[in-house]
Amino acid sequence: MASVEVSVSPTKKRKAEEGSSAVDGGLEEEHPPAKKMWLLPKEEVDWILAQSNEPVPTEFRELKRANPSLVPSPEEEKDESTMLLYACVRNCYEEEAKFAEFQAWVRGEYARKGFVEVDYDYFGERAEVFKLNDEAREEVMGHWDHPSDSDDDDEDWKLFIREIRRTFV
Template sequence: MKETTSAVCADTERANRLPAKDIRWILAQKPEAPPPRYQALKRSNPELVPRPGEKEDKKLMALYGVTRALYEVQERLPKLQEWVRSELKEKGYVEVDDDWFKCKAEAQALINRDWPRIRAKMDELRLMDEPCLSEGGDERESDSDEEDGEDEVALESLMKDYM
């Protein structure tokens, strides 16, 4: 019975470790300055809270929402990366709670469900910024999910690359 319990605990601990591909993705992200239109909105209204009379303009409200999201990600990314690096350095892996995986799954479901609508809105806002974009000039990143193989080997490689 004791061996079974320890095996279950070991499996649970391993299941709460962030996979190497997720760690690699987090550490590879580079903060990018938001496009000029969003920067201008932030300069003119640093709190990014609609002023009286602006709530009726749906496009402006969408612009406020996207701008807030861009700046929030920009502020959180370095903190997340530092935490991941410190966990790797201290433990050799990154352990997260069940909520991490739940939030990730919910976000992925939202993206899968709403991505066409989100993409259309982003393109509409981008076209407002760049009227000279040509049709078909959309360069999308390819999602090449490589097989991780042995996660421990991948983690060791990560530690060498990012430490």
């Protein structure tokens, strides 16, 4: 039986050698070990997928329609509250775009695998967001933490706080 000799181009040969040297030659630094992945709870997947595409306040949408670039005019730059509004609107739309991208990724993962895995950093970042949100809420609404002694007021307060958390967290 005749042997068949396979010709390998010098480029392919060099790449193959570089690939083996990456394993043997200590170039592991270029390829850090894979992070441990954790299953995202089904309830959280459901919540992520159920979010609407644009839950921004009406005032923000109106400003964006009137000024799509969200760059204030020189006259508007003189008003500190208007500048703060522009900053909030820009941030809101940036975060909404990030979330829409994340939501699309979650949707794709769930459709393909039937579950979603995230690295442990996801949970740390989420905990940090919750902490910052709680601190900001305490700073702004802390003086309302102790409603009157009426049970009705207390229950209304709890419902209000739950609604705020559901809306902004």
